[in-house]
Amino acid sequence: MRKLRWWLLLVVVLAALLLGWILLGGRGSTPTSPSASKVTAATLQDPGLIAKGTYLTLVGDCAGCHTTQGGARFAGGRSLATPFGNIPVPNITPDRETGLGDWSFEDFWQALHAGKGRHGELLYPAFSYTSYTKVNHDDALAIFAYLQSLPPIHQPATAPSLAFPYSVRKSLAAWRALYFREGEFKPDPAQSPQWNRGAYLVQGLGHCNECHAARDSLGGTAGDQHLTGGQIPMQNWYAPDLSTQRNGGLQGWGEQDIVDLLKTGQSAKGVAFGPMAGVIASSTQHMTNDDLHAVAAYLHSLPPRAPTVPDTQLFNAKAIVQQGGKVYTRHCAECHGKNGEGVAGVYPPLDGNSSVTEPSGINATRMILLGGFAPVTAANPRPYSMPPFAQQLSDSEVSAVASYIRRAWTNQASVVRPEDVSQYRHTPID
Known part of the structure; x- marks a missing residue:
């Protein structure tokens, strides 16, 4: 009955919006070029x-x-x-x-x-x-x-x-x-040609906000949600916030780090996996250096974000992180380093890695369970991949090590609960 009421409410809302759109002249012809x-x-x-x-x-x-x-x-x-x-x-x-x-x-x-x-x-x-x-x-x-x-x-x-x-x-x-607001990109005269080129590519043809912003129950994105990060529908990957400023998903990334990731699939700050690996392999690696630097310059101009408070009150976060440290030492430290520093050009760092610290914990959890494959690019034709640990680690162990890497070193993200791990283990996530 509750589901039926929800559907009826949705139909009424959509009908009212449709009527309003028509009354406001929504049936006007589309301007052409x-x-x-x-x-x-x-x-x-x-x-x-x-x-x-x-x-x-x-x-x-x-x-x-x-x-x-x-x-x-x-x-x-x-x-x-x-x-x-x-x-x-x-x-x-x-x-x-x-x-x-x-x-x-x-x-x-x-x-x-x-x-x-x-x-x-x-x-x-x-x-x-x-x-x-x-x-x-x-x-x-x-x-x-x-x-x-x-x-x-x-x-x-x-x-x-x-x-x-x-x-x-x-x-x-x-x-x-x-x-939806129809309209071509208008250059900002107060900004440089490079910034305007980057803004045009990111906002328009690159359609970055389609993944890197949260969507509501109707599948839309609020107008103030610009590159602020969001879970990609039906894929169970989290596309991170793209601000490099304070509390941003790419905090601390330099412009060259962004260029390197888009060109090669890896940078000193991290490696691309999941949907972004496909985008780099088929798209961004082919962009000119000028366009890549323009994109990086635009992303560097995104504003700081409000701080988030990790939710660690639902169970004993300290104990689970301590357990995760032991799992990390046994299975992860050999490649990613005792302090999460990684190996340059080979294994990505985990300390300060936006894919590790994104708000949901989905990316770290699924990487531990299923492993991951970096994109093959002309500049990095034989990237290292990460093996899956779904058969070796229990839900509680995956929860512990995911929580550990999200809260160790300089990372301050929320913990991952065992029931979340169980959901991702038994639910198709591609």
């Missing part, structure tokens, strides 16, 4: 434009979503799991029946900039138009030219499998009224 209708076939075949688009699709990691494992690049064929159901990823090769072959640049611009399909239908925000709306006209044109230059692949998409009311596409109007 001034020169969208002037794009010719010759323009789309320009080699320089296609080369630019090739680079930009790498920066945006478009193939990361639009390619199924073992399938043709950009041909779709997979579904994205969300808390509301599965959403198929479309084919964006120029196949006329199943891809973008009959799309004009105006159609593409409308999807990227306004989150609307070729026929005006509202797109599900699994396609990150909440970020892509900031991509400028020239870059969007280059991306479209590149996609149109690809060989067409015939691969139809399946229908979405979503629970009511999310299966009603028109209900997205209410969601958009709450969470």
Whole structure:
């Protein structure tokens, strides 16, 4: 009965929001780019434009979503799991029946900039138009030219499998009224060209906030949640806060540390695992040094964060951390060092490691249970991986050692409870 009341309340709220959106003029036509209708076939075949688009699709990691494992690049064929159901990823090769072959640049611009399909239908925000709306006209044109230059692949998409009311596409109007603000990136004249380039990449094509910010029960991100960290839905990884200032997730990271991680998959401060490893392997390692330094400069400008108070009152934190120290000495210190310092270029440090100290404890717990694999990059073609300990350690031992590394040395994060470890051990987490 409680669940039924919750659904009824949600439907009423969505209906009210939809009505308000309509009354406020939400059915107005979508502004198109001034020169969208002037794009010719010759323009789309320009080699320089296609080369630019090739680079930009790498920066945006478009193939990361639009390619199924073992399938043709950009041909779709997979579904994205969300808390509301599965959403198929479309084919964006120029196949006329199943891809973008009959799309004009105006159609593409409308999807990227306004989150609307070729026929005006509202797109599900699994396609990150909440970020892509900031991509400028020239870059969007280059991306479209590149996609149109690809060989067409015939691969139809399946229908979405979503629970009511999310299966009603028109209900997205209410969601958009709450969470979507259409508009290209506007440079800040008070900032340097490098800062503006970094802000443009992070906020727009890089769509970093789509993972690195918390989402509410409707799958939206509050406007003031910018790169403040959050659990990635359905993946059980925590994407850390990206501020390098006081209490930030990357506190103490220098600009070169950020560049190194994005270029090679590892830095003096840590190594990328999980979803970020895939992003680095398929996207950021291919970025120019100028763009990487621009991203780092922008992240370095993010403000300090409010301090968090670790929750250690629910059980005896001191005892569990002491037990964890013994487990760490037996299984971990040989690689990561007695003081969590790691081995430069080989094993990541744990002291001050943002993946270790992130608020939820998910990352440290799953790494201990399942191990991890750093990305293979041109600059680091044979990275070291971490072995799994799920078969060697009990829930209480994993809880203890995870709590220890989160509270030892200079780390001051919360402890991890054994029941949390049990949940991650017995629940699929990819």
